[in-house]
Amino acid sequence: MSQNPIADHFQASLAGLTRAVESAELQATVKTIADAITGSLRAGNKLLLIGNGGSAADAQHIAAEIVGRYKRERRAWAAIALTTDTSALTAIGNDYGIEDMFARQVEGLARPGDVLIAMTTSGRSPNILAALRRARELGVTTIGLTGTRGESLRALCDHVLIAPCDDTPVIQQIHMVALHAICDDVERAVMSEPGKA
Numbered sequence: 542m543s544q545n546p547i548a549d550h551f552q553a554s555l556a557g558l559t560r561a562v563e564s565a566e567l568q569a570t571v572k573t574i575a576d577a578i579t580g581s582l583r584a585g586n587k588l589l590l591i592g593n594g595g596s597a598a599d600a601q602h603i604a605a606e607i608v609g610r611y612k613r614e615r616r617a618w619a620a621i622a623l624t625t626d627t628s629a630l631t632a633i634g635n636d637y638g639i640e641d642m643f644a645r646q647v648e649g650l651a652r653p654g655d656v657l658i659a660m661t662t663s664g665r666s667p668n669i670l671a672a673l674r675r676a677r678e679l680g681v682t683t684i685g686l687t688g689t690r691g692e693s694l695r696a697l698c699d700h701v702l703i704a705p706c707d708d709t710p711v712i713q714q715i716h717m718v719a720l721h722a723i724c725d726d727v728e729r730a731v732m733s734e735p736g737k738a
């Protein structure tokens with residue numbers, strides 16, 4: 542700790558990102574996840590995203606990159622953040638309980654071959670775990686993004702990206718860098734196929 546808490550914050554962020562960029566395993570996982578999403582979108586399926594709090598905002602951010610565009614001019618691809626429909630979220634939360642708020646939307650909207658990205662920095666949020674379980678039952682590819690507290694997510698996911706850190710905001714920052722890298726890789730891959738752009 543220095544006398545400058547703001548500088549400390551930047552340093553903590555930098556330290557987390559440095560550990561991430563130095564992890565060959567993490568880089569390989571990012572590529573594996575990108576390939577899974579590329580394959581799903583190429584086959585006409587869709588990407589679903591969920592998260593709580595700041596990660597809910599991140600879910601929306603990435604859905605917008607896919608339906609809109611990341612960097613390249615192309616046709617729209619299918620992605621939806623299940624964090625945005627306040628009527629569905631409040632109705633499900635009120636009638637069934639918060640634990641079901643994403644699982645019920647997954648049940649209604651997901652189809653076999655789709656991909657679900659679930660972000661949880663703790664790896665323990667019951668609404669995220671319930672959605673991953675429901676997705677698996679439905680034949681959806683499950684991807685968990687978490688931090689070092691979230692190792693147990695592996696049991697529910699086809700692929701898990703663990704940010705090498707236990708601090709929620711830094712984990713979220715690493716998730717966003719990884720997700721932008723994934724958007725870039727998916728855009729390059731799908732657009733390189735003739736007639737698929």
Ligand SMILES: O=C(CO)[C@@H](O)[C@H](O)[C@H](O)[C@H](O)COP(=O)(O)O
Pocket residue numbers: 593594595596660661662663664665666669709710713
């Ligand atoms: O954005 C932040 C902290 O940076 C918070 O809003 C944070 O996302 C919330 O506390 C979430 O409820 C944490 O949930 P989770 O990541 O453990 O699933």
Ligand SMILES: [Zn+2]
Pocket residue numbers: 595710
């Ligand atoms: Zn935050």
